Amino acid sequence: MGQPIGASSAIASPETSDYFHAKKGILSWLTTTDHKRIGILYLGSILFFFLFAVGLGVMIRLELFSPGEQFVDSQGYNRILTLHGITMIFLFIIPSVPAVFGNFFLPILIGANDVVFPRLNLASWYFYIFGGLLALGSVSLGGVDTGWTFYVPYSSDTADNVYLPVFAAFILGWSSILTGLNFIATVHRLRAPKMTWFKMPLFVWSLYATSWIQILATPVVGITLLLILLERVLGVGIFDPAKGGDPILYQHLFWIYSHPAVYIMVLPAMGVVSEIIPVFCRKTIFGYKFIALSSLAIAGLGSLVWAHHMFTSGMADTARVIFSLLTFLVAIPSGVKVFNWLATMYKGSIKLDTPFLFALAFIFLFSVGGFTGLIQGALSTDIHIHDTAFIVAHFHYTMFGGGGLMFLAALHYWFPKMFGRMYKKAVAKVAFLFFFVGFNCLYFPLFLAGMAGMPRRYADYPVEYTVYHRFSTVGSWIMVTGILLMLGNLVYAFFKGRRAEKNPWGGATLEWTVPSPPPTHQFATDPDVSRGPYDYSDEVKDE
Amino acid sequence: MSESIAGNDPAGNGAALSAAGEVSHGMQGQKNHEGHHGGHEEHYDPVAGKIGMWLFLFTEVLLFGALFIVFAVYLFEFTWQFRQGSSELNIPMGATNTLILLTSSLTMALSIALLERGRKALATKMLNATLAFAGAFLVIKAFEWGAKFEHHIYPGSEHLLEKTKGEIVFFGLYFVMTGLHALHVIIGMGVILFAKRKMARGEINPERVLFLENTGLYWHLVDLVWIYLFPLFYLIG
Numbered sequence: 001m002g003q004p005i006g007a008s009s010a011i012a013s014p015e016t017s018d019y020f021h022a023k024k025g026i027l028s029w030l031t032t033t034d035h036k037r038i039g040i041l042y043l044g045s046i047l048f049f050f051l052f053a054v055g056l057g058v059m060i061r062l063e064l065f066s067p068g069e070q071f072v073d074s075q076g077y078n079r080i081l082t083l084h085g086i087t088m089i090f091l092f093i094i095p096s097v098p099a100v101f102g103n104f105f106l107p108i109l110i111g112a113n114d115v116v117f118p119r120l121n122l123a124s125w126y127f128y129i130f131g132g133l134l135a136l137g138s139v140s141l142g143g144v145d146t147g148w149t150f151y152v153p154y155s156s157d158t159a160d161n162v163y164l165p166v167f168a169a170f171i172l173g174w175s176s177i178l179t180g181l182n183f184i185a186t187v188h189r190l191r192a193p194k195m196t197w198f199k200m201p202l203f204v205w206s207l208y209a210t211s212w213i214q215i216l217a218t219p220v221v222g223i224t225l226l227l228i229l230l231e232r233v234l235g236v237g238i239f240d241p242a243k244g245g246d247p248i249l250y251q252h253l254f255w256i257y258s259h260p261a262v263y264i265m266v267l268p269a270m271g272v273v274s275e276i277i278p279v280f281c282r283k284t285i286f287g288y289k290f291i292a293l294s295s296l297a298i299a300g301l302g303s304l305v306w307a308h309h310m311f312t313s314g315m316a317d318t319a320r321v322i323f324s325l326l327t328f329l330v331a332i333p334s335g336v337k338v339f340n341w342l343a344t345m346y347k348g349s350i351k352l353d354t355p356f357l358f359a360l361a362f363i364f365l366f367s368v369g370g371f372t373g374l375i376q377g378a379l380s381t382d383i384h385i386h387d388t389a390f391i392v393a394h395f396h397y398t399m400f401g402g403g404g405l406m407f408l409a410a411l412h413y414w415f416p417k418m419f420g421r422m423y424k425k426a427v428a429k430v431a432f433l434f435f436f437v438g439f440n441c442l443y444f445p446l447f448l449a450g451m452a453g454m455p456r457r458y459a460d461y462p463v464e465y466t467v468y469h470r471f472s473t474v475g476s477w478i479m480v481t482g483i484l485l486m487l488g489n490l491v492y493a494f495f496k497g498r499r500a501e502k503n504p505w506g507g508a509t510l511e512w513t514v515p516s517p518p519p520t521h522q523f524a525t526d527p528d529v530s531r532g533p534y535d536y537s538d539e540v541k542d543e
Numbered sequence: 544m545s546e547s548i549a550g551n552d553p554a555g556n557g558a559a560l561s562a563a564g565e566v567s568h569g570m571q572g573q574k575n576h577e578g579h580h581g582g583h584e585e586h587y588d589p590v591a592g593k594i595g596m597w598l599f600l601f602t603e604v605l606l607f608g609a610l611f612i613v614f615a616v617y618l619f620e621f622t623w624q625f626r627q628g629s630s631e632l633n634i635p636m637g638a639t640n641t642l643i644l645l646t647s648s649l650t651m652a653l654s655i656a657l658l659e660r661g662r663k664a665l666a667t668k669m670l671n672a673t674l675a676f677a678g679a680f681l682v683i684k685a686f687e688w689g690a691k692f693e694h695h696i697y698p699g700s701e702h703l704l705e706k707t708k709g710e711i712v713f714f715g716l717y718f719v720m721t722g723l724h725a726l727h728v729i730i731g732m733g734v735i736l737f738a739k740r741k742m743a744r745g746e747i748n749p750e751r752v753l754f755l756e757n758t759g760l761y762w763h764l765v766d767l768v769w770i771y772l773f774p775l776f777y778l779i780g
Binding site for chain 1: 583588590591594595598599601602603605606607608609610612613616617620621698699704707708709711712715716718719723
């Protein structure tokens with residue numbers, strides 16, 4: 001690990017000096033402390049779990065293609081649903097953008113050579129893999145039927161093996177905490193000289209805010225999950241009404257973490273949008289400070305709205321009104337971001353390249369998700385749509401149309417930098433089209449089905465709802481085609497793509513000043529940060 | 544080393560502690576800029592190590608914080624039963640343990656101060672004293688729990704289930720919270736032992752005290768949690 005680059009080989013091929021080819025063999029990957037290689041480790045494992053969970057999602061849609069039982073009974077359906085949720089939430093969306101692109105690019109974007117605790121960084125990945133294996137292991141023991149929220153009393157009573165997935169979620173939580181800790185310390189300690197707070201790229205700001213949520217919210221769910229385990233093993237009774245406990249308290253503790261967790265999922269995605277839009281508009285970002293501080297505002301406000309998941313659980317009306325009001329307030333910093341992005345595009349020199357298409361789709365899909373969130377944030381309408389397919393549609397628009405989509409966007413934006421090769425842009429655009437059309441076919445009908453009264457988490461339904469479900473299932477086929485085409489295109493480019501230049505998009509942030517792919521030590525000397533991350537004024541003068 | 548500790552430590556304390564000791568050197572704007580840019584190697588940066596440790600302590604505070612919220616909710620709901628349950632706890636033993644832990648925090652702090660002044664032998668003795676206090680704490684705790692077990696008071700016991708709901712919850716929380724705290728004491732002892740070994744090898748020395756300081760921070764947190772646990776459980780009766 002400590003060997004200087006270039007000493008290993010005399011062959012002057014560009015491949016021998018980059019981080020990816022610097023060392024050979026599986027062991028060199030499993031023991032690496034290079035943040036870029038750890039990012040790649042995460043990328044491989046996260047894509048694996050993503051495709052696994054997509055497969056489970058397709059199974060859910062196939063079961064719902066027609067009324068009645070198709071190929072699994074209700075119990076089996078619950079287990080598929082639970083595993084889909086656990087995998088997508090804990091193994092895909094929460095770690096996706098921070099663990100892959102945060103690891104790879106956060107140090108580069110602030111002009112550092114690594115995160116501040118490289119070994120802890122690798123340990124986080126091992127925690128992640130350990131948690132992932134535990135989650136997969138629960139399948140071999142027959143699966144779990146509690147739903148990813150593990151609500152008591154069901155989770156403390158069900159005959160299914162709850163221990164493994166709950167412990168998996170606990171371990172994954174610590175992986176997430178340690179990554180967050182590492183990022184905060186890195187941003188505080190390793191910024192290049194003259195890289196002041198307000199010269200940092202907005203992606204870094206969003207990761208910084210996300211890391212704080214990870215550190216402050218995750219321990220609460222950690223102890224809550226431990227309490228479930230204790231409940232099952234010892235019968236302590238903290239959540240058991242027969243012993244004086246209160247199951248509603250579990251819901252509070254669970255959502256104190258899990259609502260902020262949705263901002264863990266979406267804030268980094270917003271950071272990626274803020275990176276992509278100025279590059280493809282050749283224009284400085286509008287309202288830099290507002291975007292940066294709105295990330296912190298979302299992180300702060302987002303920690304105070306958890307009970308809006310529980311409007312029908314039983315709570316004082318005063319509490320419900322307060323939580324509803326706070327929920328509406330979160331829309332303000334989110335709106336600040338959207339309007340700033342739109343203002344950035346205004347009179348920009350827009351180039352409709354693949355990453356930019358993703359960013360546009362994010363604004364559309366996330367707005368649909370956000371506005372439908374307000375419908376649930378309002379107490380009266382929430383009573384009507386609570387626990388219906390409407391909710392399913394809403395959180396897929398925000399989580400998948402937000403976090404998941406921007407994971408794919410970041411992959412297309414930074415792929416040439418990470419691997420030094422360019423994918424076929426025309427194929428990527430077609431794949432994106434499939435994804436976008438399929439996505440809306442898949443999830444939009446669920447809004448309508450939910451309004452019409454279709455409950456969520458049911459394997460069966462009356463014939464009246466068939467048309468919504470048919471539409472939705474066909475949409476899932478289109479969307480999955482898009483995803484497979486997208487990833488196939490990238491895999492092909494990884495092996496056979498044409499060599500990418502240093503700065504294929506013309507970006508102004510620091511990662512575009514180092515070679516593609518970057519060498520193991522990207523900055524031999526302090527990088528020049530005088531230009532600023534979104535400064536395109538020189539190009540305007542040239543024109 | 545960080546993985547091996549983290550492996551048998553569910554709270555991940557070891558990973559944060561040991562990795563916080565050695566940090567990479569990037570390009571600090573402030574100080575410690577020694578003109579070389581070895582990125583992926585661990586490098587001694589006490590400021591970053593302290594930041595990392597404090598962030599980790601935040602997570603610990605929130606871990607226990609969630610339990611204190613649970614305690615508050617049930618104290619509000621079952622005030623009188625909680626007082627009843629509290630009156631059955633042994634105040635002299637709890638008070639002795641409080642004194643012991645407070646004193647152990649003192650010896651921990653003294654150890655750091657002594658090492659910084661180059662008095663390694665005495666610093667090691669102070670660590671031994673801290674370990675001894677921690678062991679004494681656990682022994683007393685074990686006697687307390689044992690006495691409760693003898694009276695058939697433990698989670699899920701039939702005798703306990705015959706009591707009022709408030710008392711069931713009170714003793715449930717008592718065992719969960721003091722148990723989790725005791726687990727932290729045990730982990731802390733492991734970390735102190737590890738620090739002792741590092742000190743004996745000279746890896747911790749007057750120029751490099753970060754690991755010992757972080758150990759101290761962790762130990763003070765364990766102490767601090769107990770300072771809240773003691774009155775909440777023992778003194779409300």
